Amino acid sequence: MSITGGSDGxxxxxxxxxxxxxxxADPKAALEDARRWSRHVGVVDHDRGGVERVVEADDLPQDYDLGxxxxxxxLEGIRDDADTARYVYVATTEDDRRxxxxxxxxxxxVGDAAERAGWPLVEDETA
Structure with missing residues (x-):
């Protein structure tokens, strides 16, 4: 695990x-906006291939080399390598909290984070 980027944010x-x-709704805009108050931003998941595809397809900022x-x-490696005061993980369900x-x-x-930051979400298809 390594951190390959970052900002002076x-x-x-x-x-x-x-x-x-x-x-x-616009993940690239959300992550670029998050750069204003975050030193490191990116996507982490068990599905590393999915992360790579989405990061590449949407041209997302990705500071984390997940290997x-x-x-x-x-998450453990990022916390060890990133020297910041706060570490925040944004996910979709309470099961992701563990x-x-x-x-x-x-x-x-993600709904709470998006509301606070003013990031629009895609419409819920089940509604």
Whole structure:
């Protein structure tokens, strides 16, 4: 695990699950906006191939080189390598909270994070 990028922005390391990225109406704009207050931003997930495809297809900022790591090891490695005051993991369900809690990351549901930041979400297809 390594951090391959970053900015001189804020004192936060921000990681999104793949499902959270897919809920954002404009993920590239959201991650670029997050750069204003985050030193590191990117996508982490068990589905590394899915992360690579979405990052490439949507030209998303991706500061994390995940290699073959699962979500647990990726979040642990990011926390070890990133020297920031806050570590926030954004995901879609309360079930996603476990690795964040165990590895001492703050947890945010994507709906809550999007509302606070002013990022639009895609319409819920089940509504």
């Amino acid at each position: 804020g004192e936060m390391t921000l990681a999104f699950s793949l499902a959270a990225i897919q809920r954002l 073959e790591l699962d979500i647990w090891l990726a 690795p964040a809690d165990f590895l001492d990351w703050e947890f945010q549901l």
